[in-house]
Amino acid sequence: MRGHAQQQHGQGEGQGDGNHGDGHVHDHHGHGASACGGHAVSVEDVIERAERLCQARALQFTRLRRDVLAAVAAEHKPLGAYDIAERMSAPGRRVAAVSVYRALDFLTEQGFVHRISSRNAFVSCGHEHGAGVGLVFLICRTCGGIDEMTAPAVESALDQTLAGAGFTPTSRILEVEGECGACRGRGDALPDEASRA
Numbered sequence: 001m002r003g004h005a006q007q008q009h010g011q012g013e014g015q016g017d018g019n020h021g022d023g024h025v026h027d028h029h030g031h032g033a034s035a036c037g038g039h040a041v042s043v044e045d046v047i048e049r050a051e052r053l054c055q056a057r058a059l060q061f062t063r064l065r066r067d068v069l070a071a072v073a074a075e076h077k078p079l080g081a082y083d084i085a086e087r088m089s090a091p092g093r094r095v096a097a098v099s100v101y102r103a104l105d106f107l108t109e110q111g112f113v114h115r116i117s118s119r120n121a122f123v124s125c126g127h128e129h130g131a132g133v134g135l136v137f138l139i140c141r142t143c144g145g146i147d148e149m150t151a152p153a154v155e156s157a158l159d160q161t162l163a164g165a166g167f168t169p170t171s172r173i174l175e176v177e178g179e180c181g182a183c184r185g186r187g188d189a190l191p192d193e194a195s196r197a
């Protein structure tokens with residue numbers, strides 16, 4: 001019973017607005033990483049923004065949708081639907097994964113969360129960017145943390161490549177795995193733990 005009308009939101013409105021010109025990193029890390037310009041976004045901010053946008057788009061921000069978004073926003077790592085369901089469940093009150101999936105569909109369509117394909121998991125989007133904007137996710141294999149970036153230079157190069165191939169993308173989300181600056185810094189600072197058998 002998912003309203004297909006909802007899907008029309010976000011598709012056309014993207015290009016142009018919300019793209020701030022130069023790429024910047026949005027930090028999902030909870031730990032106070034060094035030299036990290038990202039401003040931490042609180043769960044309250046994420047919920048408040050979603051509430052505001054749902055109102056503007058005449059969409060229902062149900063209790064379930066709110067709770068799912070809060071669970072995702074509280075975590076700096078991508079969360080799977082079953083993990084979310086578990087977190088929301090209390091003794092005597094089980095939340096079904098299928099309900100969580102339905103809420104995640106809505107939240108993804110509205111751009112409040114992003115799906116990380118390589119993890120089949122979700123992160124909240126703590127900032128505003130257009131629906132059509134290209135995104136780069138930096139996924140740390142050491143701490144599991146994830147950073148979201150807009151990268152206009154990458155985006156325009158990708159657009160050219162795709163146009164050259166006559167290919168029309170439905171999304172332009174890149175996922176890059178590696179080691180984040182905080183983990184690398186930590187490895188350098190603790191030589192004892194740097195020895196990897």
Ligand SMILES: [Zn+2]
Pocket residue numbers: 114124125126127129135148
């Ligand atoms: Zn985002």
Ligand SMILES: [Zn+2]
Pocket residue numbers: 140141142143144145179180181182183184
């Ligand atoms: Zn890391």
